[in-house]
Amino acid sequence: MSRAADEPVRLTRIYTRGGDAGETSLGDGSRVSKLDARIGAYGTTDELNSLLGVVLAGDCPPTIRESLELVQNELFDVGADLCVPLSVEGRLRVTQEMVDRLEALCDSFNESLPELKSFVLPGGTAVAAGLHVARTTCRRAEREAIASGLEHGVNPLVTVYLNRLSDLLFILARAANALAGADEPLWKPGATR
Template identity: 75%
Template sequence: MPRDRDEPVRLTRIYTRSGDAGETSLGDGSRVSKLDPRIGAYGTVDELNSLIGVVLAAPCPDPVAQVLARVQNELFDLGADLSLPWSGEDDRLRIAQPSVDALEADCDRFNESLPELRSFVLPGGTASAAGLHVARTVCRRAEREVLVAAGEAPVNPLAAVYLNRLSDLLFILARVANAAGGVAEPLWRPGATR
Protein backbone atom coordinates (compact mmCIF):
# COMPACT_ATOMS: atom_id res chain seq x y z
CA MET A 1 0.00 0.00 0.00
CA PRO A 2 1.52 3.36 -0.99
CA ARG A 3 2.41 5.90 1.69
CA ASP A 4 0.13 8.93 2.11
CA ARG A 5 1.71 12.22 1.14
CA ASP A 6 1.52 13.60 4.71
CA GLU A 7 2.77 10.34 6.23
CA PRO A 8 6.43 11.12 7.05
CA VAL A 9 7.65 7.54 7.21
CA ARG A 10 6.35 4.00 7.21
CA LEU A 11 8.25 1.46 9.26
CA THR A 12 7.24 -2.10 8.52
CA ARG A 13 10.18 -3.63 10.36
CA ILE A 14 12.13 -1.98 13.17
CA TYR A 15 15.37 -3.92 12.90
CA THR A 16 17.29 -3.92 9.61
CA ARG A 17 20.66 -5.47 10.53
CA SER A 18 22.28 -2.80 8.34
CA GLY A 19 23.98 -1.21 11.35
CA ASP A 20 25.51 -4.35 12.79
CA ALA A 21 28.98 -3.43 11.47
CA GLY A 22 28.94 -0.01 13.15
CA GLU A 23 27.58 2.08 10.30
CA THR A 24 24.27 3.82 9.78
CA SER A 25 22.58 5.92 7.11
CA LEU A 26 22.16 9.65 7.10
CA GLY A 27 18.89 11.11 5.85
CA ASP A 28 20.19 11.25 2.29
CA GLY A 29 21.08 7.54 2.33
CA SER A 30 24.85 8.01 2.64
CA ARG A 31 26.54 5.61 5.07
CA VAL A 32 28.65 6.87 7.99
CA SER A 33 30.16 5.43 11.14
CA LYS A 34 27.88 5.39 14.17
CA LEU A 35 30.71 7.35 15.80
CA ASP A 36 30.22 10.24 13.34
CA PRO A 37 29.63 13.44 15.35
CA ARG A 38 26.35 14.06 13.50
CA ILE A 39 25.03 10.72 14.77
CA GLY A 40 26.10 11.64 18.30
CA ALA A 41 24.43 15.03 18.00
CA TYR A 42 21.06 13.80 16.80
CA GLY A 43 21.24 10.89 19.23
CA THR A 44 21.53 13.36 22.10
CA VAL A 45 18.67 15.41 20.64
CA ASP A 46 16.64 12.19 20.72
CA GLU A 47 17.66 11.63 24.36
CA LEU A 48 16.52 15.18 25.15
CA ASN A 49 13.20 14.57 23.43
CA SER A 50 12.72 11.40 25.47
CA LEU A 51 13.39 13.29 28.72
CA ILE A 52 10.79 15.86 27.77
CA GLY A 53 8.41 12.95 27.21
CA VAL A 54 9.11 11.82 30.79
CA VAL A 55 8.30 15.33 32.06
CA LEU A 56 5.04 15.30 30.10
CA ALA A 57 4.11 11.88 31.51
CA ALA A 58 4.14 13.30 35.06
CA PRO A 59 1.91 16.07 36.40
CA CYS A 60 2.98 19.19 34.52
CA PRO A 61 1.33 22.64 34.42
CA ASP A 62 -0.83 22.92 31.27
CA PRO A 63 0.90 26.01 29.81
CA VAL A 64 4.28 24.27 30.20
CA ALA A 65 2.94 21.04 28.68
CA GLN A 66 1.60 22.90 25.63
CA VAL A 67 5.01 24.43 24.91
CA LEU A 68 6.81 21.14 25.52
CA ALA A 69 4.52 19.32 23.07
CA ARG A 70 5.51 21.80 20.36
CA VAL A 71 9.18 21.53 21.33
CA GLN A 72 9.07 17.73 21.05
CA ASN A 73 7.97 18.02 17.43
CA GLU A 74 10.62 20.66 16.74
CA LEU A 75 13.28 18.40 18.26
CA PHE A 76 12.27 15.70 15.80
CA ASP A 77 12.62 18.31 13.04
CA LEU A 78 16.05 19.18 14.43
CA GLY A 79 17.11 15.53 14.43
CA ALA A 80 15.98 15.22 10.82
CA ASP A 81 17.88 18.41 10.03
CA LEU A 82 21.08 17.04 11.57
CA SER A 83 20.71 13.78 9.65
CA LEU A 84 20.81 15.58 6.29
CA PRO A 85 24.02 17.07 4.91
CA TRP A 86 23.72 20.87 5.00
CA SER A 87 24.07 22.86 1.83
CA GLY A 88 22.15 25.94 2.90
CA GLU A 89 20.23 26.02 -0.37
CA ASP A 90 17.58 23.31 -0.17
CA ASP A 91 13.99 23.32 1.01
CA ARG A 92 14.13 20.21 3.15
CA LEU A 93 12.85 20.16 6.69
CA ARG A 94 15.11 22.50 8.63
CA ILE A 95 15.11 24.40 11.89
CA ALA A 96 14.63 28.02 10.86
CA GLN A 97 14.64 31.41 12.56
CA PRO A 98 10.88 31.39 13.39
CA SER A 99 11.45 28.36 15.69
CA VAL A 100 14.21 30.26 17.52
CA ASP A 101 12.00 33.36 17.70
CA ALA A 102 9.17 31.29 19.23
CA LEU A 103 11.52 30.00 21.95
CA GLU A 104 12.62 33.56 22.75
CA ALA A 105 8.98 34.69 22.96
CA ASP A 106 8.24 31.77 25.29
CA CYS A 107 11.21 32.70 27.48
CA ASP A 108 9.99 36.30 27.77
CA ARG A 109 6.36 35.30 28.37
CA PHE A 110 7.07 32.74 31.10
CA ASN A 111 9.86 34.70 32.77
CA GLU A 112 7.67 37.79 33.15
CA SER A 113 5.70 36.32 36.06
CA LEU A 114 8.70 34.88 37.93
CA PRO A 115 10.48 36.63 40.80
CA GLU A 116 13.91 38.06 40.08
CA LEU A 117 16.74 35.64 40.74
CA ARG A 118 19.04 36.48 43.65
CA SER A 119 20.96 33.23 43.70
CA PHE A 120 21.65 30.23 41.48
CA VAL A 121 18.82 27.71 41.46
CA LEU A 122 19.63 24.13 42.41
CA PRO A 123 17.93 21.44 40.30
CA GLY A 124 14.87 20.17 42.13
CA GLY A 125 11.52 21.11 43.57
CA THR A 126 8.55 19.43 41.94
CA ALA A 127 9.01 16.28 39.87
CA SER A 128 8.35 18.21 36.66
CA ALA A 129 10.84 20.94 37.61
CA ALA A 130 13.51 18.37 38.43
CA GLY A 131 12.85 16.62 35.11
CA LEU A 132 13.09 19.92 33.25
CA HIS A 133 16.47 20.58 34.88
CA VAL A 134 17.71 17.17 33.69
CA ALA A 135 16.40 17.98 30.21
CA ARG A 136 18.18 21.35 30.38
CA THR A 137 21.54 19.71 31.08
CA VAL A 138 21.06 17.21 28.24
CA CYS A 139 20.07 20.12 25.98
CA ARG A 140 23.40 21.82 26.79
CA ARG A 141 25.22 18.58 25.93
CA ALA A 142 23.30 18.33 22.65
CA GLU A 143 24.34 21.90 21.84
CA ARG A 144 28.01 21.03 22.47
CA GLU A 145 27.71 17.92 20.31
CA VAL A 146 26.15 19.93 17.48
CA LEU A 147 29.11 22.31 17.67
CA VAL A 148 31.51 19.36 17.48
CA ALA A 149 29.58 18.01 14.48
CA ALA A 150 29.73 21.44 12.83
CA GLY A 151 33.52 21.29 13.10
CA GLU A 152 33.52 18.05 11.09
CA ALA A 153 30.76 18.58 8.51
CA PRO A 154 28.41 21.36 7.39
CA VAL A 155 25.49 21.63 9.83
CA ASN A 156 22.57 24.05 9.90
CA PRO A 157 24.00 26.95 11.96
CA LEU A 158 20.61 27.48 13.62
CA ALA A 159 20.73 23.99 15.18
CA ALA A 160 23.07 25.12 17.97
CA VAL A 161 21.21 28.44 18.34
CA TYR A 162 17.91 26.59 18.75
CA LEU A 163 19.37 24.34 21.46
CA ASN A 164 20.93 27.33 23.24
CA ARG A 165 17.55 29.07 23.44
CA LEU A 166 15.80 25.85 24.39
CA SER A 167 18.11 25.27 27.35
CA ASP A 168 17.23 28.77 28.61
CA LEU A 169 13.54 28.01 28.17
CA LEU A 170 13.82 24.68 30.02
CA PHE A 171 15.41 26.50 32.97
CA ILE A 172 12.59 29.05 33.00
CA LEU A 173 9.94 26.33 32.69
CA ALA A 174 11.47 24.50 35.67
CA ARG A 175 11.01 27.68 37.68
CA VAL A 176 7.42 27.97 36.40
CA ALA A 177 6.72 24.36 37.38
CA ASN A 178 7.93 25.00 40.93
CA ALA A 179 5.86 28.19 41.18
CA ALA A 180 2.76 26.40 39.87
CA GLY A 181 3.31 23.61 42.39
CA GLY A 182 3.73 26.06 45.27
CA VAL A 183 7.25 24.75 45.91
CA ALA A 184 10.03 27.14 46.86
CA GLU A 185 12.99 26.94 44.52
CA PRO A 186 16.02 25.28 46.05
CA LEU A 187 18.69 27.98 46.02
CA TRP A 188 22.44 27.65 46.15
CA ARG A 189 23.87 28.83 49.46
CA PRO A 190 27.64 29.08 48.93
CA GLY A 191 29.56 27.30 51.65
CA ALA A 192 26.39 26.20 53.45
CA THR A 193 27.77 22.76 54.22
CA ARG A 194 31.11 23.86 55.69
Protein backbone atom coordinates (compact mmCIF):
# COMPACT_ATOMS: atom_id res chain seq x y z
CA MET A 1 0.00 0.00 0.00
CA SER A 2 1.50 3.35 -1.01
CA ARG A 3 1.61 6.47 1.18
CA ALA A 4 -0.69 9.42 0.69
CA ALA A 5 0.94 12.67 -0.46
CA ASP A 6 0.41 14.27 2.97
CA GLU A 7 1.80 11.23 4.79
CA PRO A 8 5.55 11.84 5.31
CA VAL A 9 6.31 8.33 6.55
CA ARG A 10 4.58 5.04 7.25
CA LEU A 11 6.10 2.94 10.00
CA THR A 12 4.61 -0.50 10.38
CA ARG A 13 7.48 -1.84 12.46
CA ILE A 14 9.88 0.25 14.57
CA TYR A 15 12.85 -2.10 14.63
CA THR A 16 14.39 -3.07 11.31
CA ARG A 17 17.71 -4.62 12.40
CA GLY A 18 19.28 -2.54 9.62
CA GLY A 19 21.43 -0.57 12.06
CA ASP A 20 22.71 -3.49 14.10
CA ALA A 21 26.13 -3.38 12.41
CA GLY A 22 26.65 0.32 13.15
CA GLU A 23 25.29 1.74 9.91
CA THR A 24 22.12 3.67 9.10
CA SER A 25 20.44 5.14 6.05
CA LEU A 26 20.46 8.77 5.01
CA GLY A 27 17.32 10.32 3.57
CA ASP A 28 18.34 9.35 0.03
CA GLY A 29 18.74 5.69 1.01
CA SER A 30 22.55 5.64 1.04
CA ARG A 31 24.15 3.78 3.95
CA VAL A 32 26.68 5.44 6.27
CA SER A 33 28.29 4.79 9.63
CA LYS A 34 26.31 5.93 12.65
CA LEU A 35 29.46 7.92 13.49
CA ASP A 36 29.09 10.00 10.30
CA ALA A 37 29.00 13.74 11.06
CA ARG A 38 25.58 14.05 9.40
CA ILE A 39 24.11 11.51 11.82
CA GLY A 40 25.58 13.44 14.75
CA ALA A 41 24.12 16.71 13.46
CA TYR A 42 20.58 15.52 12.98
CA GLY A 43 20.77 13.32 16.08
CA THR A 44 21.56 16.37 18.21
CA THR A 45 18.77 18.27 16.43
CA ASP A 46 16.42 15.45 17.48
CA GLU A 47 17.77 15.68 21.06
CA LEU A 48 17.02 19.41 21.02
CA ASN A 49 13.49 18.72 19.83
CA SER A 50 13.01 16.24 22.67
CA LEU A 51 14.19 18.83 25.20
CA LEU A 52 11.62 21.28 23.84
CA GLY A 53 9.04 18.54 24.37
CA VAL A 54 10.04 18.40 28.04
CA VAL A 55 9.62 22.18 28.32
CA LEU A 56 6.21 21.96 26.64
CA ALA A 57 5.15 19.18 29.02
CA GLY A 58 5.59 21.62 31.91
CA ASP A 59 3.80 24.82 32.84
CA CYS A 60 4.83 26.69 29.69
CA PRO A 61 3.20 30.11 29.13
CA PRO A 62 0.81 30.04 26.11
CA THR A 63 2.74 32.61 24.03
CA ILE A 64 5.98 30.68 24.48
CA ARG A 65 4.17 27.37 23.91
CA GLU A 66 2.89 28.53 20.52
CA SER A 67 6.39 29.50 19.38
CA LEU A 68 7.97 26.27 20.63
CA GLU A 69 5.35 24.13 18.89
CA LEU A 70 6.22 25.88 15.61
CA VAL A 71 9.94 25.35 16.26
CA GLN A 72 9.44 21.66 17.07
CA ASN A 73 7.89 21.08 13.66
CA GLU A 74 10.61 23.11 11.94
CA LEU A 75 13.31 21.08 13.69
CA PHE A 76 12.00 18.02 11.84
CA ASP A 77 12.48 20.05 8.64
CA VAL A 78 16.06 20.82 9.78
CA GLY A 79 16.68 17.12 10.40
CA ALA A 80 15.21 16.27 6.98
CA ASP A 81 17.57 18.77 5.39
CA LEU A 82 20.60 17.39 7.24
CA CYS A 83 19.82 13.74 6.42
CA VAL A 84 19.69 14.21 2.65
CA PRO A 85 22.99 14.94 0.86
CA LEU A 86 23.10 18.50 -0.44
CA SER A 87 23.61 17.23 -4.00
CA VAL A 88 20.10 15.69 -4.01
CA GLU A 89 17.69 18.22 -5.47
CA GLY A 90 13.99 18.69 -4.85
CA ARG A 91 14.08 17.76 -1.16
CA LEU A 92 12.87 19.62 1.92
CA ARG A 93 15.39 22.34 2.84
CA VAL A 94 15.63 25.08 5.45
CA THR A 95 14.63 28.42 3.88
CA GLN A 96 15.37 32.07 4.53
CA GLU A 97 11.70 32.51 5.48
CA MET A 98 12.22 30.12 8.40
CA VAL A 99 15.18 32.19 9.60
CA ASP A 100 13.20 35.41 9.16
CA ARG A 101 10.38 33.97 11.28
CA LEU A 102 12.83 33.21 14.10
CA GLU A 103 14.22 36.74 13.92
CA ALA A 104 10.70 38.19 14.13
CA LEU A 105 10.02 36.05 17.21
CA CYS A 106 13.32 37.19 18.78
CA ASP A 107 12.40 40.84 18.23
CA SER A 108 8.85 40.39 19.48
CA PHE A 109 9.77 38.65 22.75
CA ASN A 110 12.87 40.77 23.40
CA GLU A 111 10.96 44.05 23.02
CA SER A 112 9.40 43.89 26.50
CA LEU A 113 12.46 42.54 28.34
CA PRO A 114 14.74 44.80 30.36
CA GLU A 115 18.16 45.59 28.93
CA LEU A 116 20.83 43.14 30.04
CA LYS A 117 23.61 44.54 32.24
CA SER A 118 25.11 41.19 33.22
CA PHE A 119 25.29 37.65 31.89
CA VAL A 120 22.27 35.53 32.78
CA LEU A 121 22.75 32.34 34.76
CA PRO A 122 20.58 29.42 33.64
CA GLY A 123 17.64 29.13 36.03
CA GLY A 124 14.73 30.97 37.51
CA THR A 125 11.61 29.00 36.65
CA ALA A 126 11.64 25.36 35.52
CA VAL A 127 10.56 26.49 32.04
CA ALA A 128 13.43 29.01 31.82
CA ALA A 129 15.95 26.44 33.05
CA GLY A 130 14.69 23.92 30.49
CA LEU A 131 14.97 26.50 27.74
CA HIS A 132 18.59 27.17 28.73
CA VAL A 133 19.35 23.44 28.47
CA ALA A 134 17.70 23.46 25.04
CA ARG A 135 19.74 26.54 24.08
CA THR A 136 23.05 24.86 24.88
CA THR A 137 21.97 21.72 23.01
CA CYS A 138 21.05 23.94 20.05
CA ARG A 139 24.58 25.38 20.09
CA ARG A 140 25.96 21.82 19.99
CA ALA A 141 23.65 20.96 17.06
CA GLU A 142 24.95 24.06 15.28
CA ARG A 143 28.59 23.02 15.84
CA GLU A 144 27.85 19.50 14.59
CA ALA A 145 26.07 20.88 11.51
CA ILE A 146 29.13 23.03 10.79
CA ALA A 147 31.39 19.97 11.14
CA SER A 148 29.08 18.01 8.86
CA GLY A 149 29.20 20.85 6.34
CA LEU A 150 32.99 20.83 6.32
CA GLU A 151 32.99 17.10 5.71
CA HIS A 152 30.03 16.65 3.34
CA GLY A 153 28.47 20.01 2.51
CA VAL A 154 25.32 21.25 4.24
CA ASN A 155 22.69 23.81 3.30
CA PRO A 156 24.22 26.98 4.84
CA LEU A 157 20.79 28.07 6.07
CA VAL A 158 20.75 25.10 8.47
CA THR A 159 23.52 26.62 10.58
CA VAL A 160 21.98 30.09 10.30
CA TYR A 161 18.65 28.66 11.50
CA LEU A 162 20.27 26.88 14.46
CA ASN A 163 22.27 29.99 15.37
CA ARG A 164 19.14 32.13 15.36
CA LEU A 165 17.18 29.46 17.25
CA SER A 166 19.72 29.48 20.08
CA ASP A 167 19.20 33.25 20.33
CA LEU A 168 15.44 32.75 20.46
CA LEU A 169 15.73 30.10 23.17
CA PHE A 170 17.82 32.49 25.28
CA ILE A 171 15.23 35.24 24.84
CA LEU A 172 12.36 32.83 25.59
CA ALA A 173 14.11 31.75 28.81
CA ARG A 174 14.26 35.38 29.89
CA ALA A 175 10.63 35.88 28.84
CA ALA A 176 9.53 32.81 30.83
CA ASN A 177 11.06 34.27 33.99
CA ALA A 178 9.53 37.69 33.29
CA LEU A 179 6.06 36.24 32.65
CA ALA A 180 6.26 34.29 35.93
CA GLY A 181 7.51 37.34 37.86
CA ALA A 182 10.64 35.37 38.77
CA ASP A 183 13.95 37.10 39.38
CA GLU A 184 16.44 36.53 36.62
CA PRO A 185 19.60 34.96 38.04
CA LEU A 186 22.53 37.16 37.01
CA TRP A 187 26.24 36.44 37.04
CA LYS A 188 28.14 38.25 39.80
CA PRO A 189 31.80 38.11 38.77
CA GLY A 190 34.05 36.90 41.57
CA ALA A 191 31.10 36.52 43.95
CA THR A 192 32.61 33.43 45.60
CA ARG A 193 35.98 35.02 46.42
